[in-house]
Structure formats: structure tokens, C-alpha cells
Amino acid sequence: MNAEQYRAVIGWFNARPAAKKALRLVSRGAVGLVYLLYLGMLAWLALHRSEQLWPAAIVPAAAFLVGTLVRRVIDRPRPYTALGFAPLFPKDKPGQSMPSRHCFSAAAIAGAAWLVLRPLGIVLAVLGVLIAVCRVVTGVHYISDVLAGLAFGAVFAVLGWNAFVLTASAMGFYSIMLL
Secondary structure, X not given: OOHHHHHHHHHHHHOOHHHHHHHHHHHHHHHHHHHHHXXXXXXXXXXXXXXXXXXXXXXXXXHHHHHHHHHHHHOOOOHHHHHOOOOOOOOOOXXXXXXXXXXXXXXXXXXXXXXXXXXXXXXXXXXXXXXXXXXXXXXXXXXXXXXXXXXXXXXXXXXXXXXXXXXXXXXXXXXXXXX
């Protein structure tokens, strides 16, 4: 999107307080629901003493750390900074737009959940896409930022899971469970 398109979308929501409030609720609610469902999955795995607990916990955490470092290195200006408009909801961070941390975190969690319990993975993937749309509509990310975030998180989840399992298996701590 260009500056004019961002301004038009943000102006539309600013002219409709109920829609703006609903968008904020959806945006925050989707993020909260991803983390709540993820913690529920981890608790369920712990309760059942599943050997999937460790990769399900470690892989999204590693994606978060690596993705955060990638953002710092790229340090892409946010659209509201680069294009000179005010985001829909106040934000004062000028850089680290690429890739979207909300998106890569949601995608890594969805990827891990997909490998544990496919229906939960699907729900989390849908929430990840919803988060991506909200991040663009509110003017805090470019479309490319959220797409990169979703791709990074999903690929990291699959590769990270397999790397964890191979490493743990080689060390004798884990039975082979690859994709």
C-alpha cells in the first residue's frame, strides 16, 4: 500500500469509532487468543507427559529470538515513518518493521501446533492471517512485512522442529518423530 491508501483506510476507521473499536478488539483479541491457545496446548502436552512438549516450547521461542535479531539487522522503517502518516493506534517505534514479529510468532506457534494437533494448528494459522491483516490495516506494517513474518515463522517451525528432533534423537533423548 502507498501513503494515500494507508491514509484512506485509517481515515475510514477514524470516521467510524465503532469500527475502530471493533478492529482494536479483533487485533488484540487475536494476539491474546494465539498465546492463550498456545499455553493451553503446552499445558495439555505437559499433563500428558508428551515428548512433543519440548519442541513445541523451544521451537517458537527460538523463532521469536532469531526473528527479533533479523528485524534488528534489517531495521526497515515502519510505513507510518517512511510514508509520513499517523497509524490508526499510536505507536512510536520508527523501525524494525520487517518481518512482523506478531506474524512470525503466530506462524511459528501455528506451525508447532500443526505438528501436535492439526485442528488447533489450523485455528492458529487463521488467527495468524487475521493478525497480519490487522497489522497492515492499522498502518504499522507493510504487506511485505506480514507476509515475510508468516513465511519466516512457518518455515522456522518446520525446520526447527525437525532439527530439534534429529538433534535430540542423536543424543538419545528423543525418539524419531519427523514430518
